[in-house]
Amino acid sequence: MVKIQYRLVVFSKMENLEDNNCSDGEHKNEIEVEEIAETDVAIASLKQECTCDTDNETGAFGRDSTNGDGGDCGVDGDVEDIGACADLCGIEKIALQCNAESLVYSPAVHFLELPDLVVEEILKHVDKDTKLSLRLTCHATKKWVETQTFMSLFHVSINADEEMISLVQFAKLFPTTKWKKIAFLEKLFASHQSFPSFVSTFSSHITHLHIHYFNGGLAQILFLSSCETLVHLQIDEMDIRDNPSLLVASDKTLKAKCPKLLEVFTTLKTLVIGTIFFNNVKQLPFYQTFLQRCRKLEKVNVPRPQGPNTISWEAVKTIQLKSIIGPISEYLHKKPVTSPIKTDIKLLDVEGLFSRHFPTVAESCVRTGAVTLFENVNEKHVKYLFTHEGDILQRIASLKEKIDDRRPIEKWVNLQDLYVRSSRCDIRNEYPGYIAYPKLKNLTLLMDSRERDDPNFLMLQRLVKLLIMSERVNLEKFYLQWPAFSHNTPQDYIRAQDFCGNFCNLTKLHVSGWTAPDDDFLLICSVLIKLKHLILEECLNLTDYGLLGSSELLYPAIMNLRHLVRLEVRNRNNPGFLTDQCFELAFVNMRLKFLLIESFHVTKNAYENMAEGEIRYTIQKLPIPHILPRGVADQDEFKALVEMHFPNVIITST
Amino acid sequence: MALVRVISSDGAAFLVSQRLAKRSGKLKTEIETFRKSSDNSEAQPEIRIVTIRAEILRLVLQWLQQHQNDPVLPANQNEQDGRGDAEMGQSQWDRDFLAPMDLGIVMELILAANHLEVKGLLDITCKLVESKITGRTVDEIRTAFKLKSDFKGNEEEQTRLENRWCVEN
The missing domain is CATH 1.20.1280 (Monooxygenase)
Structure with a gap:
């Protein structure tokens, strides 16, 4: 490598360079230009060396290269003399051109x-x-x-009429604030007197609407039709028993009576209907019309029909096949000329689908080549798969209850949510170094194995290895539970060191019935630093040490979890061993929004002291613990205690 | 080798290869403008950056030199890609480079990277600021960034009330 070095000297007045020891404010900036022939790159790197002995250094200016200009120029004297030098090279001339004002050191930017x-x-x-x-x-x-964009990130749930009133009042105070995601979790929302006011205030910007009960009444239909920006619609219970005229109306009638509703349907991308209550099978064809009006759906579910008691269970299954699955299959692979449907359903929630119909739905997706993933698949759904196994398995995004490797593990490439009971799983092979389900985001593992199912728990060991002991950077939520009864799964099959290193991006950890020692909890607090929710339920061996660590530590271990907003330590079947020390040393200084500590050793003082700490600015919910703090007689006294110290905090029952 | 003089607001001049300078969108434009307007194709461009002082310019050039072989990131890169590059591109060198800087210098570096259109440097400096505010309380943000509350009356209390609705379910 050829290295040619230029050495130039410029003077500039660098008044604010604190790291220089120059008393007169003059600094020599020695510029080295390195030309590296191989990379054809040169850079002038300014070395700010402060020296008052400029006589020694200024004469050193020069260059030992034959290329470029300004080679033979030398500078003598200090900065005042530079102006006298008539034969400076280009760079020094530039330095001289600067007037005094431009040499002023600019203050740091705010x-x-x-x-x-x-x-x-x-x-x-x-x-x-x-x-x-x-x-x-x-x-x-x-x-x-x-901004509206920011506000639209949050959901607003309305559980009672009072909350709707409160929200309407709030909207008057802050007219610029707009929420786009609204959930009505109670049945009576449309009948309340403040509902018209709510509609006029919010309907124009709602994009996500979750309605618990929908019977197609006039008020509800008018509300829906006023939601011009609606994209996601979820209805838990759809009741068509009273033949809601507008819901079952033809397009022509609807155009005449409620034209905006048709427009709302055309913008919908998600349609989720939990249960459809009907009296007569003849009422159900409305679903096909309903579905076909929604032309841009990306997510849809399979609703479960619920008829009168006179209709047998088998008949209900048949009704689902004909009246629900039929329209969905048609939607997936037909494009009627009269209704230009785009078959781009990306997610199909099959939670309500009767198991034996799963292959029908799945195969219709395979046949049409739709890129649809299935959500909430359970083991019974999979049991009915006989053809297109590979194609269907790779379309499953979430699975419940059971995995077994008789269905080839490598096919489940899109699995994101997994909820399994260890007693139901059947893993017969070892998979050393193999990462099964690489896209897994949520894992729930119920440790309910009994020895008689699997001598020496060999299967359990293989399951734990498959799910826990491999690096899962995508995993965000992990729920690990040992049920209180009816199993004898050893507790030491999973230790914190098995998963802490592998689940580096975990944001939610919920462990239940885990009798791990304090050291395991300490490890969790030290390693899983991205945790936002930590729920420790019935952890018999958890003491202060598990959350705080040794007193020799600079600060309590749990304070490593800087993002933690929700902390729950639940104990119903044991007294709990956390004490006020956890509050004093850690919780009061954390930015928790939700705190629930159930322990016999916690006193009223712990809550009183919280009012002095950082937590008072952040806490939003303080549920009433099942084990009340010592010094608090009953739930009312606990409420009074919280209201006195945290007037804005919501008190909920556990 | 073609060189270009880049002069800071306080008069310090840096002689930089044009190849390296062109990794900055702003310098590249200036060089091309100079070439079009100059009769002498051999003439050395001289670019004065009136908004960036020497110490900051030196840092920008130092970063460019270190990343001279990285692919140039387009300024309008979309969010997700930009994030990926910022994370992927943050090397140990970058971390060491930024570590000794106080926030004032980082802010100046952000402005310089923004002005000179150096996307990679802008990404890592923005990310540093982001990490300085993430997870902080109101008081900590005020202290770190030397901000003062200018809320009057019950404005702050009203904002707290407003925030209470912003709770994820």
């Missing part, structure tokens, strides 16, 4: 001076909680996140 586009870039990946903090920092930072 956070609020960043351009909007840069702020947008920074905030793009900041989590919602931090954005909420920014809203409380000052006017300027509040403005950054006071």
Whole structure:
């Protein structure tokens, strides 16, 4: 490598360079230009070396290359003399051209001076909680996140009429705030007097609507038709027993009476209907019409029909096949000329689908070549698969109850959610170094094996190896449960060290009935630093040490979990061993939004002291613990205690 | 080798190869403009950056030199790709490069990277700021970024009330 070195000297007044020891504020900037022939790259790197002895160094200017200009120039004297030098090279001349003002060292840039586009870039990946903090920092930072887009990230659930009233009142106070995701979890929302006010305030910007009960009444239909921006519609219970005229009306009638409703249907991308209550089979063809009106669906589910008691279970299964699955299959692979349906359903939720119909639905997807994934598949669904096994397995996104490797493990490439009971699983082979289900995001493992099912728990060992002991960077939620009864699965089959290193991106951990020692909890607090939710239920051996660690530590171990917003330590069948020390040393200084600690050793003082700590700014919910703190006689006294110290906190029952 | 002089707001000049300079969108445009307007094809372009002082310019050039062989990121890269590159591109060198800087310098570096259109540097500096605010409380953000509350009356309390609705289910 040929390396040619230039050495140039310029002077500039660098008044604010604190790391220099120059007393007179003059600095020599020695510029080295390195030309590296191989890479054809040269850079002038400025070495700020402060020296007051400029006489010694200025004469050193020169270059030992034959290329370029300004080679033979030398500089004598200090900075004041530079102007006298008439024969300077280009770079020194440039230095001289600077007037005094331009040499002033600019002050550091303030956070609020960043351009909007840069702020947008920074905030793009900041989590919602931090954005909420920014809203409380000052006017300027509040403005950054006071956008409809930000607000639309949150769901608003309305459980009771009072909450609807409260939301309407709130909207009057903050007219710029817009929520797009609304859930009505109670049945009576349309009958309440504040409902018209709610509709006029919110309907124009709702994109996600979750309705618990929908009977196609006039108020509900008008509300739906006013939701012009609706994209996701979820209805838990759809009741057509009273023949809602507008719901079963023809397009012509609907156009005349409620034209906007048809437009709403055409924008829907998600349609989820839990159960359809009917009186007569002749009422059900409405579903086909309903489905065909939604032309851009990307996610749909298979509703379960629920008829009067006179209809047998077998008949209900047949009704589902004809009246529900038929239209869905038709939707998937037919494009009627009269209704230009786009068959781009990406997700099909089959939770309500009777098992034996699964192959019918799955094969119709395979036949049409639709890129549809199946959600909420259970073992019975899979049991009925006989043809197109490979094609169908790779379309399963979530599975419940059971896995077995008689269905080839390598085919389940798109599995994201897995909920299995260890007693039901059947893993017959070893898979050393193999990562099964590489896209797994949520794992629930119920450890309910009994020895008689599998001598020496060989299967259990293989299952644990398959699911736990391999690196899963996509895994976000892990629920590990030992039921209280009816199993004898050894507790030491899973230790914290088995999964802590592998589940580096875990945000939610829920363990139940786990009798691991404190060291395991300590490891969790030290390693799983991205946790947002930590729920420890019936963990018999958990003491203060498991969350705080040794007193020699700089700060309690659980405070490593900087993102933790929800902490629950639940004990119903044991007294719990956490004490006030956890509150004093850790919880009061954490930014928790939800805290539930059930322990016989916690006293009233622990909650009183919380009012002094950082947590008072962040806490939003304090459920009433099953084991009340010592010094608190009953639930009412607990409520009074919380209300006195945290007036804005929501108190819920567990 | 073709060189270009880049001059900071406080008059310090840096002699940089054009190849390296062109990794900055802004410098590339300036060089091309100079070439079009200049009769002498051998003439050395001289670019004055009036908004960036020497210390910051040096840092930008130092970063460019280190990343001279990286692919140039288009400025309009979409969100997901940009995120991936920022994360993938943050090497140990980048971490060591940014580690000793205080937030004021980082802010200046962000402005410089933005002005000179150096996408990779903008990504890693933005990410550093993001990491400084993520998970912080209101008071910590105020302290870290030297911000003062300018809420009047019950404005702050109203915002807290507003935030209470922003709870994910």
